[in-house]
Amino acid sequence: MAASSPGPTTVYGRPVTTEGVPNLYQGTSVSPWTPPVPGIDNLGISSVDTFAVPGVGEYTVDFDGYVRVVRSEPTSEEWATAEVYTNLIEMKMVGECEELGRITVTLNPECLSAGQIRTPFDPYAGEGPAAKACRMAVGAIFDMPKLGMKLVNKEPIILTIDDVRQIPPAGSPGKGQIYRMLPLHDSRRLDDAPVAYVTSLRFTMGGYTTQEAMARR
Template identity: 75%
Template structure:
């Protein structure tokens, strides 16, 4: 991970970690062994382009997430660190054409799954929360540009009862508008803004999808 220029969290080792595909078990209230989760992802994004307009785009694709060993064998005390190692999402807009979203290769997109502090928690297993800071590249050929976010997109999932949180809805934490810059002129004014992001984490995909 040392080749990454910007670390948005803790690096997780990938060497020797098994890939997990369709058919892999997902068990509630259990801290799993380390793995690379190959998961589907569906999202609904809104882009605002100054002088042009605001556009809703639906995306579909996949992510590959490596998980660290849990800090505790028991669910209650377990924390798990994660890194996004691959993402490929495509969406279409009549005005913007086909948009492809991938990871920014210069960023380490990282996160964690942990139990939030709750002084009023009762007995029984408590749900965890998942958050990940992500650096993206947005290819928009119709605009003739590739955009990136300098501030991370924070992807969050609440009420996590299994790891990975397959099938769980999530939200991108964006305060009003997240600037997106042209890679050719990264220090100019933003070309566009990401103003909303909602997503649903899918289940394990078949291995053939990644070959």
């Protein structure tokens, strides 16, 4: 019998099971202001990231790809009080620039990338349904063959989306909460000084995609 995987060594939030949870693709309907049943959302995503490489320069790269996000059972059937926990279970994004070459971004299997969708506290909220906020702490691998290395973040990348009126928040713009610069380390020498930094990250969560489109990435 094969040995079971030890699982992630870094956990950024609450684990969400994928067992028995259906995959959702293009054609899935989404109802605003309604907590959905659990699902694995297969979504397109695009991003504009800026990298700073000490002694080399700062470069902005456009990325395009997909993510797979598993959602928990909502804590309530009422939108106002419902919280939903999420895990990012797969990601692939590809971008390119002349100086850094082709860059592929995937999940770091050593990290559990996890998040939550909930209604933020607002003492001045008026009547009617309130929008929720989404956040996800992510561990990623930036494969940069032109630099001859794979870079990882030891601090989580915090991805946030405000004004969430439906789950999943397809079509919503978001941003990475990065204070000045997020260190990236050579995966072969994690205890050495960072070799690059992410200084800006802006993304848009796309709608449901197809298995065929994901396979072409």
